[in-house]
Every structure is written in C-alpha cells, then in structure tokens.
Amino acid sequence: MTRPRFALLMAVLAAGLLASMTFAVMVGSVDITPRLIWEVIFSKLGIFIATDASKAQTVIIWDIRFPRILLAAIAGAALAICGAAIQALVKNSIADPYILGVSSGASVGAASVILLGAFSVLGVYAISLAAFLGAIFAVMIVFILARVNGRLSVIRLLLAGIAVSMVLSAITNFMLMMSKQQGGIQAVMHWMLGSLAGAKWSNLGIPFFSLLLVFILLIMNYRQLNALLIGEETAATLGVNLDLFRIFIILFVSLLTGVVVAVSGSIGFVGLIIPHIVRMMVGSNYKVVLPISALMGAIFLVWADMAARIVMAPEEMPIGIITAICGSPFFIWMLRRKRYSFGDGE
Amino acid sequence: MIQVKNMSFSVPDKQILNNITFSVEQGKFVGIIGPNGSGKSTMLKIIYRHLKQTSGLVTLYEKDILDISQKKLAQELAVVSQETPVLFDFTVKDLVMMGRTPYKKWLAADNQEDFAIVEESMMLANVLHLENRTFSQLSGGEKKRVMLARALAQQANILILDEPTNHLDIEHQYQLMDLVKELPITIVAALHDLNLAAGYCDELLVMNHGALYTAGTPEQVLTEETLREVFRMLAGVSKNPFTKKLHLFFYTND
Numbered sequence: 001m002t003r004p005r006f007a008l009l010m011a012v013l014a015a016g017l018l019a020s021m022t023f024a025v026m027v028g029s030v031d032i033t034p035r036l037i038w039e040v041i042f043s044k045l046g047i048f049i050a051t052d053a054s055k056a057q058t059v060i061i062w063d064i065r066f067p068r069i070l071l072a073a074i075a076g077a078a079l080a081i082c083g084a085a086i087q088a089l090v091k092n093s094i095a096d097p098y099i100l101g102v103s104s105g106a107s108v109g110a111a112s113v114i115l116l117g118a119f120s121v122l123g124v125y126a127i128s129l130a131a132f133l134g135a136i137f138a139v140m141i142v143f144i145l146a147r148v149n150g151r152l153s154v155i156r157l158l159l160a161g162i163a164v165s166m167v168l169s170a171i172t173n174f175m176l177m178m179s180k181q182q183g184g185i186q187a188v189m190h191w192m193l194g195s196l197a198g199a200k201w202s203n204l205g206i207p208f209f210s211l212l213l214v215f216i217l218l219i220m221n222y223r224q225l226n227a228l229l230i231g232e233e234t235a236a237t238l239g240v241n242l243d244l245f246r247i248f249i250i251l252f253v254s255l256l257t258g259v260v261v262a263v264s265g266s267i268g269f270v271g272l273i274i275p276h277i278v279r280m281m282v283g284s285n286y287k288v289v290l291p292i293s294a295l296m297g298a299i300f301l302v303w304a305d306m307a308a309r310i311v312m313a314p315e316e317m318p319i320g321i322i323t324a325i326c327g328s329p330f331f332i333w334m335l336r337r338k339r340y341s342f343g344d345g346e
Numbered sequence: 347m348i349q350v351k352n353m354s355f356s357v358p359d360k361q362i363l364n365n366i367t368f369s370v371e372q373g374k375f376v377g378i379i380g381p382n383g384s385g386k387s388t389m390l391k392i393i394y395r396h397l398k399q400t401s402g403l404v405t406l407y408e409k410d411i412l413d414i415s416q417k418k419l420a421q422e423l424a425v426v427s428q429e430t431p432v433l434f435d436f437t438v439k440d441l442v443m444m445g446r447t448p449y450k451k452w453l454a455a456d457n458q459e460d461f462a463i464v465e466e467s468m469m470l471a472n473v474l475h476l477e478n479r480t481f482s483q484l485s486g487g488e489k490k491r492v493m494l495a496r497a498l499a500q501q502a503n504i505l506i507l508d509e510p511t512n513h514l515d516i517e518h519q520y521q522l523m524d525l526v527k528e529l530p531i532t533i534v535a536a537l538h539d540l541n542l543a544a545g546y547c548d549e550l551l552v553m554n555h556g557a558l559y560t561a562g563t564p565e566q567v568l569t570e571e572t573l574r575e576v577f578r579m580l581a582g583v584s585k586n587p588f589t590k591k592l593h594l595f596f597y598t599n600d
Contacts, residue, residue, distance in 0.1 A: 220452045226436070227447055231429040233396050238500070239420030239448035283480070284435045 006288055009281075013295035017073065020299050024069045024306045029313065030060055037061055063201070071199035071207065071263065072305040073298035076270055078211045078260045080297025082253045083271030084278070084289055085218055088225040089249045090154050091232075096272040097257040100161045100250065103192075103266035104168035105138025106131035106258065110265070111172045111188045115179045127191070128203070128262040135258035138164055143250060152246050154232070193318030194267035196305050207259050214256040215294060221245070222286040229284060269323040270297055270304075273331050280334060347372045347532060348393065348504065353402035355388060355556075362388050364557045366402070370549075372503075375526070375533045377543040380553030381577055386536040387428065389553070390508050393534070394425045406504075420448035423504045424497035426490075428512065438484075438492050439477040442468055445499025464499050471495035471525065487518040494522065498529075507535035511542060540577075544568055544592040552576055564592050 025037045039051040040061045053061070082097035090099070098104075109130035112118040119126040145160035146152055172188070179185055218225070224245055227235035236242050257271075274297045275289065282288045301319075304326065308319040348370040355363040363385045370376050378386045391397040393404055395411055404411045406422060414422075424445070445467065446460045468474040471491045476484065481492065490510065497505060507526065511519040519539070523546045526533055537543040543550055544564040552559040552567055554576045560567055573581040579596050586593040 223444070223447045223450055226440070227444055229436075230441070230444065231427075233391075233427050233429045234425070236396055236416065237394055237420060237423070237425040237427070238444060239417035241416045279435065283437060283440070285437075285440050 006282075010291060010295070013292065013299065017295055017299050017302070020302045021069050021073060024072070024302050025061060025065045027306055027310060028060075028065060030057070032057060032061060041066070067201050067204055068196050068199040068305065069302055070204055071196050072301045074204070074207045074211050075196065075260045075264045075267060076274075076297035076299070076301025076304075077294040078207065078214070078256050078297075079267065079271040079301075080274035080278075080293040081211075081215055081218060081290055082257045082260075084275035084286070084293045085225065085249055085253050086271070087275055088228045088286065089246060089253075090158055091228065092154075092158065093276065094272070095158070096268075097253060098165075098266060098268070098271070099158065100254060101138030101142045101164040101168065102135040102254060102257045103261055103268075104165040104172070105134040105136070106261040106266060107134070107172045107188075107192050108138075108168050108175075109134025110191045111175045114187045114191065115175050115181065115184045131265075132258045132262040134168075135261055136254065138168055139250065139254040139258075150243075152243060190318055191265045193320035194265035194323075195308070195316065195318055196264050197316060198263065203263055207263055210256045210259045214252045215290070217248075217252055219287070219290050221248075222290060225286040226284070229286075265318075266320070267301070267323060268320050269327040270301055273327045273334075274300060276331070276334060280337075347407060348534070349403075349405045349408070350389075350393070351403045351405070353389070353392060353399050353404065355385075355392060355397065356400050362556050363392075363399070364555075366558045368551055368558060368561055370504075370532060370534060372532055373530070374548045375546060376535070377547035377550045378534065378536045378553060379538075379540060379543050379550055380559075384553040384576075385556040386553055387508055390425075390506055390534070390536055394423055394427075394506050395419060396427075417448050420500065420502070422502050423506065424500035424502035425506045426493050426497050426508065426510055428508045435480045435482055437477070438468070438473060438479055438481060438495075439464065441481055441492055442473075442477075442495045442499050445496040445501075448500060463501060467495045467498035470498055470529075472521070486513045487515060490514060490518075490522065494525070502531070504532045504534065505529065507533065509536050509538055511537070511539060540568065540573075540594055541586075544594065545586070545589060568592055568594060 022034050022037055026032050026034060036051070036053050036057060039049050040053050040058050042049045043051050044062050079097055086095045086097055086099060087093055109132070110127050113126045113130045119130050122129055142157065142160045142164045145164070146156040148156065176185055176188060224235070224240045227238045227240050232242060274293050278289050278293045278296055282292055304319050304322045307322045308317045311317050350369070351367050353363060353366045354361070366389065378389070380386050388397065392399050406414065411419060442464045443456060443460065446456065446463065465474065468477055471494045473488065473491050473495050476488060476492070481489065484492065490513070494510070505526070510522055510526070514522065519542065523542060526535070527546050547564060549562065550564055550567045551561045552572060559576050560572060568583060570581060570583060573579050573594070580598060582595040582597070584593050584595060585591065
C-alpha cells in the first residue's frame with residue numbers, strides 16, 4: 001500500500017470514527033442534534049462556545065453518553081490491535097486476544113465478586129479489579145505451562161491457553177450452578193457477554209493510557225511483528241530475539257486486554273475479525289495493519305454498542321451478542337472468498 | 347571466518363551430530379552434501395543459531411556466536427532456510443524490505459539507502475519485475491528467489507542456504523546457482539544435487555550419520571569410494587565436456 005493511499009484511508013477512517021461517535025451520541029431515548037453535541041463538547045473542553053443546551057441535555061451528552069461511546073472506541077481499538085498482535089505471535093489466524101485465557105480468567109474474577117462477594121471492600125471497583133487479576137493470573141499460568149526448558153513454544157502456548165480456559169470456564173460454570181441468586185446469575189451472564197454500560201469519566205483513564213502505551217510499543221516493533229509472520233526461523237535470522245520478543249508481546253497484549261475486559265466484560269469477535277478485515281483490505285504489513293485495525297475496531301464497537309442500546313430499548317442487549325451476530329456473517333462471507341489468504345500459505 | 351570445533355548435538359535418545367570440526371574461509375563457496383538424515387540442516391541451524399549445540403563451539407571471526415547479539419549476527423549472516431513462508435500476505439517489495447530489519451532501530455523509517463539496497467537485491471535475484479505482486483501469487487521458483495533477495499538485502503558477509511534448489515525446475519536451479527556464485531561473499535549451502543555441488547562449490551563437506559566423513563575440493567571428495575560408502579550409489583566420475591567441471595554418472599547393478 002502506497003503512502004498517499006494509506007494517508008487517505010487513515011483520514012477517511014478517522015473522519016468515519018468521529019461521525020460514528022457523533023451519531024452514537026445522538027441516538028437514544030432523548031433526541032439530540034449533532035450541533036448541540038459539538039457545542040457541549042467544545043464548551044466542556046474549555047473552548048468557549050455559547051450553547052443552547054439545557055442542563056439535562058449537557059448531562060446526557062457529557063456525563064452519560066459520551067464516556068460510554070469513548071469507552072466503546074477505546075475497547076474496540078484495543079481489542080483489534082491485541083488481536084492483530086496475537087495473530088502474529090502465534091502465527092495463527094484463528095487466534096484472538098482471549099486465546100491466552102484472559103477472558104475466562106476475568107470471568108472467574110467477576111463471577112466471584114458478583115456471586116460470592118469477594119473484594120466487597122472495594123465497592124464499585126471490585127468487579128474490575130477482580131476481573132483484571134483473574135485475567136493476569138490466567139495468562140501467567142498459560143505462560144508457565146507453555147515454557148519448557150526455558151523455551152516458549154507457540155503450539156504449547158495455544159494448547160495451554162485452551163486447557164486453562166476450559167478449567168477456568170468450568171469454575172465459573174460451577175459457581176453459576178451452585179448459586180441460588182437469580183439476579184447474580186443474570187449479572188454474571190451479562191458481564192460475560194460484555195457491556196459498556198458501566199462507562200464513566202473516572203474509569204476511562206486507565207484503558208485509554210494502556211491503549212496508547214501498547215499501541216506505541218507495537219507500532220515501534222512492526223518490523224519484528226512482520227518478521228514473525230514469515231516464520232520463527234526467518235525472524236530469528238533477521239535479528240529478532242524470539243524469546244524476549246514473545247514475552248514482550250504476551251505481557252503488553254495481556255495487560256491491555258485485561259484492562260479492557262475489566263471495564264467492559266469480554267466482548268468477543270472484535271479481536272478476531274477486525275485484523276482479518278484489515279489484512280484483506282491493506283495486506284499484512286503491520287506498519288499499516290496496526291493503525292487501521294485500531295480505527296476499524298473503534299468504529300465497529302461504537303456501532304455495536306449503539307445497536308446494543310437501541311434494539312431492545314429500554315432493555316440493553318449484551319454487546320457480545322451484537323458483535324457476534326453482525327460479525328459472523330461477514331466473516332463467513334470473507335472466508336468463502338478465494339482471494340484472501342488466511343495464512344495457510346495457499 | 348567461520349570455525350566449527352568439536353560440535354555435537356543430541357536430542358534425548360539420539361545423537362544427531364557427532365564431533366564435527368571444520369572451518370570456512372572468507373569468500374569461499376562451501377557445499378554440504380550427504381544423504382537424507384545425515385545432519386546437514388541441523389548443522390546449518392546450529393551455525394545460524396536456531397538450535398544450540400550440546401557441546402562444542404561455533405565461532406565467527408574467532409568469537410563464539412552465542413556471545414554475539416541476535417541483531418549483530420543477522421548483520422553478518424543471512425539465511426535462506428527451508429521454512430516455507432508466508433503466513434498472510436506481503437508484497438514482494440515489503441518482504442525484501444524485511445531484510446533491512448537487523449539495521450533498524452525502534453521507529454527508524456525506511457530511508458533512501460534501504461530502498462536502493464532493496465531494489466538492487468531484487469534486481470540481483472531477478473525479481474524486480476515482481477515487486478508489487480503479492481507473495482502468495484508467485485510460483486515456487488519465484489518465491490525462492492524472493493527469499494534470496496530478502497537475504498541479500500541483509501547485506502551480510504555470509505549467506506547460508508539450506509537446499510536452495512529444492513522444488514525448482516532445472517533452469518531456475520542453474521540460474522540460482524549462477525547468481526549465488528557471482529556474489530562476493532562467503533556461501534555455505536546444503537545441496538542435494540551432487541553435480542550441481544561439483545559444478546559450483548569451491549569446497550565440499552561430506553556428512554554421513556551425523557559426522558563429517560570427508561572434506562575437500564569436489565575432485566578430492568567426490569570419488570567412487572565416497573559415493574559407495576556414503577551415498578550407497580555406484581558412480582563413474584568424469585568431466586562435463588562443456589564446463590570442464592567434475593561430473594558424476596550414476597548407475598545400479600540391476
């Protein structure tokens with residue numbers, strides 16, 4: 001992909017993201033005009049603009065809808081780049097950010113808070129913290145299991161991820177089975193399918209800065225990611241320190257995925273399909289794949305969250321259902337196409 | 347420039363390489379020949395540090411390669427392995443550009459020098475006309491040449507080739523060997539075709555059952571006895587009337 005085409009695509013996607021976010025703020029039980037949205041945002045950012053927005057409208061735009069939409073964009077971008085990085089790491093196109101056990105570990109954490117009341121001293125942050133700890137704990141176990149004789153093998157990593165996920169899912173299911181609280185069970189189910197309803201300004205900071213950090217680290221290492229895609233042996237002969245680089249990717253990707261899952265539950269599918277769509281559009285060069293994935297992931301999740309809010313209003317649909325229902329048919333269409341290589345070298 | 351001293355390699359229950367010692371001089375084209383399973387690829391993998399020897403030493407400019415950083419080693423030594431790439435899809439140009447990886451610091455952009463080197467490497471490997479094609483659309487021979495161009499872009503002093511002519515038709519086999527032979531660098535190549543090895547290599551190492559059977563010029567090494575003992579083939583040793591290089595004629599007693 002040539003430089004001007006890349007720049008154009010980035011500009012179009014960035015504009016698309018802004019437009020999607022504006023539209024997403026408009027949608028809801030209270031109608032709001034786009035003009036009002038930008039007036040409120042600019043005035044909140046300290047740029048003085050006279051606004052006709054009433055107090056209630058300001059609260060709806062700035063304190064209720066906007067943080068949620070921002071979180072959708074952050075989570076979408078984060079899951080998409082994590083998916084892209086993990087697919088390069090394990091050289092497998094069916095991998096997603098949860099393949100190392102992040103979501104099942106987080107589910108155990110969240111379920112034990114909701115059903116058993118663990119960490120209750122932490123109040124509203126208990127679920128997030130427990131989910132994050134569960135995620136990191138799961139990845140650590142997977143990592144230790146996959147390391148044999150000081151070497152990390154990719155296939156062991158994948159299989160250990162599957163094994164650990166199974167055990168942890170069993171634990172979550174056991175807790176659900178044994179629980180007598182109907183409300184708690186529903187809350188856990190909701191959490192596992194993902195929801196951005198918990199977004200507040202106060203819990204956007206950590207996800208945003210984690211995304212920024214990991215994105216910068218990954219883009220700085222795009223050459224190494226590319227080299228990994230050609231093969232481990234080749235990557236090593238191109239000067240990539242395989243062991244160190246893998247640990248580096250696992251560490252930062254798990255961290256970011258863990259943070260996102262902690263605030264939004266385990267939203268599936270984004271991390272799997274967005275990197276594929278992006279590679280189909282622009283090829284496999286990670287210098288291009290990473291930024292485009294981030295923007296596409298953000299746009300996708302903003303729309304998915306919008307759908308989650310409105311399809312069953314005033315009830316909320318878990319966003320994971322939306323991403324799967326919208327994502328799968330597209331994915332199936334894509335894998336039927338002959339032109340796109342899924343990485344089997346055909 | 348490369349020295350291998352008493353190199354052994356074993357996996358549980360099996361000794362793969364047994365006490366191998368040899369050295370490669372600068373600028374030479376060294377061929378490694380031997381039957382399947384004689385340890386050619388394993389030995390090359392140890393030299394380019396993908397595997398670690400059980401005992402013994404590999405040195406580059408008299409320095410243990412295990413003490414050389416991965417990046418530094420990649421600047422000295424380029425490899426075209428048997429690994430069949432490529433996951434996902436890269437253009438030929440992007441792939442060859444990856445050869446510049448060992449010279450790049452974090453965030454450093456590709457500069458004019460890199461583009462010039464990449465173009466020159468593609469020209470040398472005769473793939474310049476394919477630069478905007480995607481790798482998966484290429485034929486086997488074209489893919490091999492692209493991987494060679496990528497290794498050339500590494501601008502290393504040593505090029506290691508593991509059965510580079512595998513899967514190539516006869517024209518491309520010779521084309522590739524001609525190209526490699528012309529390079530002003532040290533080449534170490536595992537080869538299957540003995541006549542190709544005889545025609546192009548300055549020196550041959552013969553491997554058998556994980557040990558070095560003999561080494562020397564093609565004339566010294568490719569004798570009826572070696573062929574019988576190592577390759578279990580009857581052969582007449584003659585000369586190619588056109589190239590005046592040693593040539594082998596194989597036959598069986600049936």
